[in-house]
Amino acid sequence: MLVKTLMSAMALAATMCATAPLHAAEYPVRPITIMVGFPPGTSTDAIARIIGEQFSKDWGQPVIVDNKPGVGGSLAVAQVAKAAPDGYTLVLSATAPMNINPHVYKKLNYNALTDFEAIGQSTWLxxxxxxxxxxxxxxxxxxxxxxxxxxxxxxxxxxxxxxxxxxxxxxxxxxxxxxxxxxxxxxxxxxxxxxxxxxxxxxxxxxxxxxxxxxxxxxxxxxxSTEGRAKLDPSIPTIAEEGVKGFNMGAWLGFFAPKGTPKEVVQKLHTQLNRTLANPDVNKKLSALGSEVVMSDSPKAFQQMVEENFQIWGELVKEAGVSQK
CATH class of the missing domain: 3.40.190.10 (Periplasmic binding protein-like II)
Structure with missing residues (x-):
């Protein structure tokens, strides 16, 4: 009985190992939802729709943008933290939900640094x-x-x-x-x-x-506020050019999946994101919103950027004397 049970377990494990890459290779096979923590018509919403539309064209699957505004964008992020880790529920987050709100709100129902798989940055505002x-x-x-x-x-x-x-x-x-x-x-x-x-x-x-x-x-x-002049109007000087050396602040936007999403799926999403951002038509549409396209070298590099900015914004919140809500 023990031998039979052990052999059954080994067979199941072998089957799972054999099928996991296949599932990742087939991904996506159904609609993908991109959660956005801000209302329709906002910059984050528009960016999600532009990128989602190209995802849909390339993959032949519908991409749905689901707006869930509230708590400075954190309601949508919290929902994705609890979603199935299968690559079919993503969030396009701005700086605030991942880097600022964790220092401002006592209870967010998610950990910005441990509850997600970073996919890649999309833009810089x-x-x-x-x-x-x-x-x-x-x-x-x-x-x-x-x-x-x-x-x-x-x-x-x-x-x-x-x-x-x-x-x-x-x-x-x-x-x-x-x-x-x-x-x-x-x-x-x-x-x-x-x-x-x-x-x-x-x-x-x-x-x-x-x-x-x-x-x-x-x-x-x-x-x-950024170190380089804005492409939307390069006639406007930067704060650094005006004498405040090193001033380089703005808002990043990037994609995340729930923690535990298969690495192969995360990598496939990362590759598709960078492919989309490199598309001239997509780039033009994003630039018209005042955003600047930024492509992460890897999911790990994006995660490192998020962690570094988490510390920077946390110090700012503390220095500003913002009490937790």
């Missing part, structure tokens, strides 16, 4: 510092001079405590020795409306969100 025109602070140096002479007189908007737009300004104030008053909002639209109206002085926001107001003359573009 520079942020643009914009001001209203009421005070005539139309350059970075004018803002810095005014802020140093008048501490806590200038105000800046964000889309909430502990968000990317908030922490970017905290980093800027830290590196320039300035102090401004934080005015948190619940959304980008209202924040920009109040800046245009002169109720708040400035904000950091994505280029795709701010440039229409800049081009219409309602907002003044000051500088971008």
């Amino acid at each position: 520079p942020y643009l510092l914009v001001t209203n025109k009421q005070k005539g602070l139309d350059s970075f140096q004018k803002i810095m001079d005014y802020a140093r002479k008048n501490p806590e007189d200038l105000t800046f908007a964000s889309i909430g405590m502990g968000t990317t737009s908030h922490l970017l300004m905290e980093m800027l104030m830290k590196q320039t020795g300035t102090k401004m008053i934080h005015v948190p909002y619940t959304g980008s639209s209202q924040a920009q409306t109040d800046i245009i109206g002169g109720n708040v002085d400035m904000t950091f926001d994505t280029l795709v969100s701010t440039l229409p107001h800049v081009k219409s003359g309602r907002l003044q573009a000051i500088a971008v």
